[in-house]
Amino acid sequence: MEKSPVKMLQQIRRRVQAVTYGNPLYRLMLDQGPVPDRLRLSILDPWPGDAKLGQALIASQPALFDEESSLGDGGQKNALTFDFLRDLRAVGSDLARRKAVSMIHEWLQDQEEWDEEAWAPDVLGARLSNWIAFFDFYGVAASHDFTKQMIVSMVRQLRHLIHVAPAHLTGIEGLCVIKGLVYGGLALIDGQRALGIALDLLTRQLEAEVLPDGGTVFRNPAVHASMLRLLIDLRTALRVAQMEIPPDLTLAIARMVPALKFFRHGDGGLALFNGAREGSALMLDATLTMAEVKGRALKRLAHMGYERLTAGRSLLLVDASGPPPRPYDRNAHAGLMSFEFSVGRERLIANCGAQEKQDPEWRRALAATAAHNTVTLGDTNACEVLVEGGMGHRPRMVDSQRFEQEGVQYIDITHDGYAPRQRVMMQRVLALTEEGDELRGKDILTGASGRDFTVRWHIHPDVNVMLAQGGSSALLRTLSGSGWRFRVHGSLGEALGLETSVYCAKGSPRRTLQLFVTGRTTTAPLFIEWTLTREKTKKGNRS
Numbered sequence: 370m371e372k373s374p375v376k377m378l379q380q381i382r383r384r385v386q387a388v389t390y391g392n393p394l395y396r397l398m399l400d401q402g403p404v405p406d407r408l409r410l411s412i413l414d415p416w417p418g419d420a421k422l423g424q425a426l427i428a429s430q431p432a433l434f435d436e437e438s439s440l441g442d443g444g445q446k447n448a449l450t451f452d453f454l455r456d457l458r459a460v461g462s463d464l465a466r467r468k469a470v471s472m473i474h475e476w477l478q479d480q481e482e483w484d485e486e487a488w489a490p491d492v493l494g495a496r497l498s499n500w501i502a503f504f505d506f507y508g509v510a511a512s513h514d515f516t517k518q519m520i521v522s523m524v525r526q527l528r529h530l531i532h533v534a535p536a537h538l539t540g541i542e543g544l545c546v547i548k549g550l551v552y553g554g555l556a557l558i559d560g561q562r563a564l565g566i567a568l569d570l571l572t573r574q575l576e577a578e579v580l581p582d583g584g585t586v587f588r589n590p591a592v593h594a595s596m597l598r599l600l601i602d603l604r605t606a607l608r609v610a611q612m613e614i615p616p617d618l619t620l621a622i623a624r625m626v627p628a629l630k631f632f633r634h635g636d637g638g639l640a641l642f643n644g645a646r647e648g649s650a651l652m653l654d655a656t657l658t659m660a661e662v663k664g665r666a667l668k669r670l671a672h673m674g675y676e677r678l679t680a681g682r683s684l685l686l687v688d689a690s691g692p693p694p695r696p697y698d699r700n701a702h703a704g705l706m707s708f709e710f711s712v713g714r715e716r717l718i719a720n721c722g723a724q725e726k727q728d729p730e731w732r733r734a735l736a737a738t739a740a741h742n743t744v745t746l747g748d749t750n751a752c753e754v755l756v757e758g759g760m761g762h763r764p765r766m767v768d769s770q771r772f773e774q775e776g777v778q779y780i781d782i783t784h785d786g787y788a789p790r791q792r793v794m795m796q797r798v799l800a801l802t803e804e805g806d807e808l809r810g811k812d813i814l815t816g817a818s819g820r821d822f823t824v825r826w827h828i829h830p831d832v833n834v835m836l837a838q839g840g841s842s843a844l845l846r847t848l849s850g851s852g853w854r855f856r857v858h859g860s861l862g863e864a865l866g867l868e869t870s871v872y873c874a875k876g877s878p879r880r881t882l883q884l885f886v887t888g889r890t891t892t893a894p895l896f897i898e899w900t901l902t903r904e905k906t907k908k909g910n911r912s
Contacts (some may be wrong), residue, residue: 408556419455587698591645636714641721686709707742746821748787748821778801822887
């Protein structure tokens with residue numbers, strides 16, 4: 370198979386970089402100039418770590434650490450960025466400090482020479498800012514010689530970052546570069562140049578990626594949360610240095626906070642849309658506290674393309690748009706018209722989520738339309754999922770309307786993702802009753818006949834589900850004992866199915882179940898109506 374022109378150019382670029390940056394003369398160039406004896410500024414990291422993961426790292430159990438890390442990077446990247454310093458600090462012991470010093474020393478001995486992965490701009494920026502932010506924690510266990518060697522390396526890394534800081538990086542990666550430049554510029558040398566580049570990149574990134582409603586162009590709640598946390602870090606660093614905070618940074622934080630609240634279920638975690646995982650409720654709480662922004666969760670994110678309906682203790686979150694535009698669609702999913710439903714602190718119906726490690730097979734499975742609570746035509750996706758990341762063919766039209774009638778809230782969504790290939794239009798109407806005791810759905814398939822379809826409802830693994838009444842309904846029972854009856858009305862409801870599914874929200878995938886119905890389109894519009902209704906309890910009991 371011939372390589373694409375893009376891949377050939379990337380390969381040539383890597384070879385040129387290896388020759389240029391791996392050259393001893395380039396390193397000599399980076400070592401030209403003054404090096405401070407100590408950090409000029411202390412910028413403390415405010416975020417909570419996980420002591421359990423820190424203990425696992427001290428006990429030399431990296432597999433456990435990599436598997437359960439909630440930092441959003443793979444284990445290898447986590448090791449290169451030193452995000453694990455947060456977890457060692459959570460342990461707080463002298464042994465944890467010595468472990469931090471030994472791991473930095475090991476990096477200085479083995480990986481300080483330029484390497485494409487270890488010296489990638491976003492990885493370098495994250496590592497540089499982490500070494501600076503956690504120095505007050507591990508520095509007390511460091512010798513004078515170690516500290517001197519580390520600062521020399523940090524200056525070298527900062528000068529390289531100034532030289533290569535790319536304008537094309539987006540999202541978390543771009544903000545990691547900016548953070549490294551800001552922290553390095555304030556705590557080391559080359560302050561004005563590093564800060565000038567960083568603030569220019571920040572202005573451009575905020576303008577392109579933070580939407581007017583406070584959402585982010587990636588349409589991924591977890592990316593949104595991580596970006597907000599990085600912006601708070603940048604604001605904190607500038608405050609410590611008593612520098613003026615750019616107005617666009619202040620505005621972005623203010624807008625993004627209500628949007629982050631929008632995606633939180635009652636258990637404190639995030640909804641699983643477009644590659645997101647639940648995240649740490651403790652970290653999300655800390656993010657909202659550190660943001661210093663008041664305001665409730667929004668009811669809708671019109672620009673980001675999501676709807677939030679609440680009634681009683683029930684919460685319905687709906688994906689009412691298409692995939693994000695290129696190049697922001699790297700981790701996007703084909704979950705058009707999908708939804709998640711929770712009551713209080715308990716999730717009942719949830720999308721399958723995303724695997725932390727970049728595995729092509731997991732990407733193919735979890736990004737598929739079938740891994741979401743929506744309608745799938747045949748075994749195909751509503752938009753093309755590229756295994757290497759991103760989206761290929763995508764809908765030309767996704768339209769949604771929100772309205773209310775007699776206390777019932779409605780969301781009406783239409784998309785043509787299947788129209789070019791299968792000549793079928795999809796429409797879904799979701800309704801949440803005034804008390805939140807019933808969720809109603811109506812899926813309408815219009816167009817060519819003879820097309821096989823499946824409607825899926827993935828059940829959260831903490832919910833017990835069983836078919837009842839000869840397969841014409843299902844009973845869902847939560848851990849708290851609340852009961853919900855699920856029905857598909859009409860002839861399709863007579864063949865309600867139950868099969869295995871998977872839930873990838875944190876750490877390892879969990880086995881769960883999904884309800885589904887299958888059928889075939891007809892020449893006339895096909896209506897699939899279904900309800901999820903709270904079961905009434907006996908007098909004196911609470912559901």
